Amino acid sequence: MINDAVPQKEARWVVLVEAETRPGYEENHRWxxxxxxxxxxxxxxxxxxxxxxxxxxxxxxEVTVEAGDTPARKVFRVNDGSWLVEGRGIDHKRTLCRVATTELVLK
Structure with a gap:
């Protein structure tokens, strides 16, 4: 069977955001x-x-802030071009997240 439908324009580039699932618990650190x-x-x-x-x-x-406030943050550019962000809210607990530019190579 021939599929003659016009293919949808697919995104080749995707930005992914990963965050810690258990911030502050080093023995059970997961993303x-x-x-x-x-x-x-x-x-x-x-x-x-x-x-x-x-x-x-x-x-x-996981970062707790008061309404209208922004958390304290440190933003690092990693050698591979991704970003590592350390956020701290009103409880001063450190929470990490990673932001990466990725290329979709197989769907």
């Missing part, structure tokens, strides 16, 4: 994929720009 952002236009450059924006603004669910 979980918490957000996926498909970048349909602009290619790698647009995906890198979105990753930087998310690294600067994303607040992990």
């Amino acid at each position: 979980q994929l918490v957000a996926t952002h498909a970048v349909r236009d602009g290619g790698r450059e647009a995906a890198d720009k979105l990753a930087r924006k998310l690294a600067m603004e994303y607040v992990p669910g």
Whole structure:
């Protein structure tokens, strides 16, 4: 059977956000994929720009802040181009998240 439907434009570049599932518990430290952002236009450059924006603004669910406040944060650019973010809320607990530009190679 021939599929003659027009293929949808698929995103080749995707920004992934991972966050700690148990922040502060080093013996049971795990990561979980918490957000996926498909970048349909602009290619790698647009995906890198979105990753930087998310690294600067994303607040992990484990970080507690008062309404209208922003958490204290440190943002690190990693050698591979990804971002590591350390956030601290009103309880001063450290929570980490990673933001990475990725290329979808198989679906």
